[in-house]
Amino acid sequence: MSLDVMITHGAGLDVHKKVIVATVMTPTVTETRSFGTLTPELLTLADWLRDCGVTHVAMEATGVYWKPVVNLLEAYPFHAVMVVNPQHIKGMPGRKTDVQDSQWIAGLLRIGALKASYIPPRPQRELRELVRYRTSLQQNRATESNRIQKVLEGANVKLGSVISDVLGVTGQRILAALADGVTDPAALADLADPRIRASRETLMTAVTGLVNAHQQLMLRVQLQHVAFLDHQVAALSEEIATRLANFDDALTRLQTIPGVERRTAEIIIAEVGPDMQRFPSAGCTSNLWQSRGNNAALASGRNFHPYYEDNSSSRGLGDHERSCKAMVCESAGAVKTFQPLMAWIDEVSQSVATGLMDQMPPAVRQALMTLEAMEAGVQAVMTAIGQAVVQRLIEATPVRAIGRCGECGSRLRLVDARRPRIQTGIFGDYTIARAYYVCPAGHGTEVPLDRQLRLGSHQATPLLSRLITRYAIEVPFDQVADLLAETTGRSLDGEVIRRIVEDVGTYAEQLEQAAIASAADTVRLPAVPGGSTLIVAVDGAMVNTRRAGEQGWHEAKVGVCVRGEPQIACATDTGEPVWQSQTTDYCAGFEDREQFWPRVYAHALAMGLEDPSCQQVVLMGDGAHWIWDHGPVHLRPPGKTWVETLDFYHATEHLWTVAHAVWPDDLQAATVWVNQAAHGLKHAGFPGLAD
Numbered sequence: 001m002s003l004d005v006m007i008t009h010g011a012g013l014d015v016h017k018k019v020i021v022a023t024v025m026t027p028t029v030t031e032t033r034s035f036g037t038l039t040p041e042l043l044t045l046a047d048w049l050r051d052c053g054v055t056h057v058a059m060e061a062t063g064v065y066w067k068p069v070v071n072l073l074e075a076y077p078f079h080a081v082m083v084v085n086p087q088h089i090k091g092m093p094g095r096k097t098d099v100q101d102s103q104w105i106a107g108l109l110r111i112g113a114l115k116a117s118y119i120p121p122r123p124q125r126e127l128r129e130l131v132r133y134r135t136s137l138q139q140n141r142a143t144e145s146n147r148i149q150k151v152l153e154g155a156n157v158k159l160g161s162v163i164s165d166v167l168g169v170t171g172q173r174i175l176a177a178l179a180d181g182v183t184d185p186a187a188l189a190d191l192a193d194p195r196i197r198a199s200r201e202t203l204m205t206a207v208t209g210l211v212n213a214h215q216q217l218m219l220r221v222q223l224q225h226v227a228f229l230d231h232q233v234a235a236l237s238e239e240i241a242t243r244l245a246n247f248d249d250a251l252t253r254l255q256t257i258p259g260v261e262r263r264t265a266e267i268i269i270a271e272v273g274p275d276m277q278r279f280p281s282a283g284c285t286s287n288l289w290q291s292r293g294n295n296a297a298l299a300s301g302r303n304f305h306p307y308y309e310d311n312s313s314s315r316g317l318g319d320h321e322r323s324c325k326a327m328v329c330e331s332a333g334a335v336k337t338f339q340p341l342m343a344w345i346d347e348v349s350q351s352v353a354t355g356l357m358d359q360m361p362p363a364v365r366q367a368l369m370t371l372e373a374m375e376a377g378v379q380a381v382m383t384a385i386g387q388a389v390v391q392r393l394i395e396a397t398p399v400r401a402i403g404r405c406g407e408c409g410s411r412l413r414l415v416d417a418r419r420p421r422i423q424t425g426i427f428g429d430y431t432i433a434r435a436y437y438v439c440p441a442g443h444g445t446e447v448p449l450d451r452q453l454r455l456g457s458h459q460a461t462p463l464l465s466r467l468i469t470r471y472a473i474e475v476p477f478d479q480v481a482d483l484l485a486e487t488t489g490r491s492l493d494g495e496v497i498r499r500i501v502e503d504v505g506t507y508a509e510q511l512e513q514a515a516i517a518s519a520a521d522t523v524r525l526p527a528v529p530g531g532s533t534l535i536v537a538v539d540g541a542m543v544n545t546r547r548a549g550e551q552g553w554h555e556a557k558v559g560v561c562v563r564g565e566p567q568i569a570c571a572t573d574t575g576e577p578v579w580q581s582q583t584t585d586y587c588a589g590f591e592d593r594e595q596f597w598p599r600v601y602a603h604a605l606a607m608g609l610e611d612p613s614c615q616q617v618v619l620m621g622d623g624a625h626w627i628w629d630h631g632p633v634h635l636r637p638p639g640k641t642w643v644e645t646l647d648f649y650h651a652t653e654h655l656w657t658v659a660h661a662v663w664p665d666d667l668q669a670a671t672v673w674v675n676q677a678a679h680g681l682k683h684a685g686f687p688g689l690a691d
Contacts, residue, residue, distance in 0.1 A: 006112030011049050012105030013059035014098045015066050023102040024052045025110055032099055042072045050076055058082040058109040082116035124273050127243050131270040134236040141229045144222055151218045156209035162198040169193050178211050179219040195372050250274045386427035394432055405439040412437040412446055425461035426488055460500050472501045535562040536604055537620040538627050558588045559600040561607040593626045597634040616641040622650040652678050
């Protein structure tokens with residue numbers, strides 16, 4: 001199939017740190033040259049492209065190396081300078097050398113197969129750099145706060161347990177005094193701001209510790225670093241505000257979006273820009289923020305099980321975009337998911353607030369004289385209201401009728417019509433009275449309301465369990481209890497939290513095992529669409545785990561099954577060549593090899609391992625013995641072509657092992673032979689030692 005040439009005079013650049021390989025393709029000539037990356041050399045490159053009559057230039061977005069090239073080429077009269085997502089180029093077949101990469105990019109450019117990434121104008125790029133650097137400094141400040149917490153813990157000072165922010169007004173006063181050698185608990189407690197919730201006695205107990213000269217030095221240096229970071233952030237914020245002075249209207253409108261405050265609005269303008277005309281549709285704009293993760297599920301309004309969520313990474317997003325996306329999606333996504341509820345709340349919130357104010361006793365109103373007291377009082381009121389509303393919703397929930405056992409078909413026997421169960425939730429404890437049935441044949445019990453409300457085996461509700469699990473990913477179980485008490489007012493000890501997290505992990509493992517069983521059951525179904533080759537790639541990596549009784553480093557094993565033969569096809573709507581997706585399945589776990597290989601086998605079966613249309617099976621891996629000793633035993637089917645492939649990186653490692661053994665004292669000879677052998681591995685001309 002031939003493709004029409006869309007751009008007659010184009011150039012493809014393969015950009016690296018020290019060298020740029022450029023290929024020019026015109027109707028009369030195809031030429032490749034190499035250039036350095038210093039400014040005079042970049043000017044030579046630009047002059048050569050202009051003299052060749054090039055109208056369009058394309059390059060991969062390789063780290064930050066493309067930026068000086070684009071900055072310089074923008075000053076030349078090219079019709080377009082395109083920076084392309086590497087995933088769009090790597091998704092198409094091509095050999096990996098600098099010359100061939102540049103030729104491949106130029107060829108794709110000629111047929112119109114590349115889509116240019118959005119490159120903002122220089123003022124916006126500079127604003128984006130300021131905003132991103134400010135975010136990095138704020139993250140550094142949070143990291144420094146964690147370091148201060150560690151120093152305090154080492155000195156037996158529990159300041160973080162009684163105040164919410166150790167770098168707040170009270171925290172910084174006390175830390176500065178500790179750094180100056182003040183150890184008297186009463187003197188330290190006198191430094192507290194009157195608005196903090198903790199009593200003077202509680203604060204005195206928390207600051208009683210063993211602060212020696214070492215901790216004083218550490219706190220002194222850390223506080224100086226925090227002060228420096230605060231000064232830098234303030235200076236950057238002032239500069240950002242100056243540059244955004246002409247965008248007050250856009251900032252104001254952005255802050256009307258649920259979940260978007262001033263800093264987030266500044267990030268959005270820096271990343272996307274104030275002009276939406278450059279984006280063909282709203283979907284193109286939203287693609288900057290959406291990804292295949294939990295926040296995307298929230299933003300799209302998808303329902304997901306409270307105990308098991310997709311943990312896919314925010315692929316394609318940098319740390320700055322990902323953090324901003326998280327802030328927006330966590331708030332705005334929840335609003336969209338519960339939109340009917342939020343609409344009702346908007347209608348009744350004003351009347352509820354008016355009613356509360358009308359009925360509030362004067363003594364209570366007199367006590368709420370500071371903003372902190374107002375927030376604390378209203379939070380307590382809303383928590384109590386939430387607990388009462390959820391309790392009534394539970395009592396009003398209609399229960400689906402249940403008659404017979406799902407295993408034997410026997411009629412279930414009612415044991416207790418209102419057996420109580422206590423559940424701890426975000427707002428408090430709920431009492432759930434529910435019917436309790438047993439199977440007369442001994443197949444177990446059935447509690448319809450538990451199933452209907454999706455309750456687990458522990459005392460925490462699904463929403464609280466999810467919050468606990470997210471906390472437990474970052475901090476030890478005892479600290480999770482402190483965070484939980486501070487954020488929700490709920491009190492659970494570390495052992496209960498550990499059981500909740502283990503139950504969530506067990507549920508996730510059950511889902512995985514069910515998927516494996518389902519894969520094994522579907523092996524006799526019609527063949528999976530794809531080619532005649534099944535590729536099974538297996539690898540392992542060491543991971544530090546915190547599972548009960550198994551803390552430490554363990555090997556996580558991963559298996560990938562790919563069925564299909566890659567090919568280029570032409571999209572019918574645009575005429576552009578696109579990469580045909582392949583049928584792929586994954587499995588992973590911490591098991592030993594005796595348990596892991598049957599899982600890989602089950603996934604391979606589902607991908608057509610024993611299907612007649614699958615004529616060749618390829619096992620790919622590194623040099624690990626557990627792959628090559630056990631893989632063929634489990635995966636090699638009779639009557640099919642069997643191929644074992646060692647990845648190029650580890651193959652070259654083995655080449656060096658051989659070379660050092662043959663030429664232990666001749667590094668030059670060993671290097672020459674390894675280079676020849678590596679070239680032979682790529683081009684099917686592997687030289688023996690005799691060469």
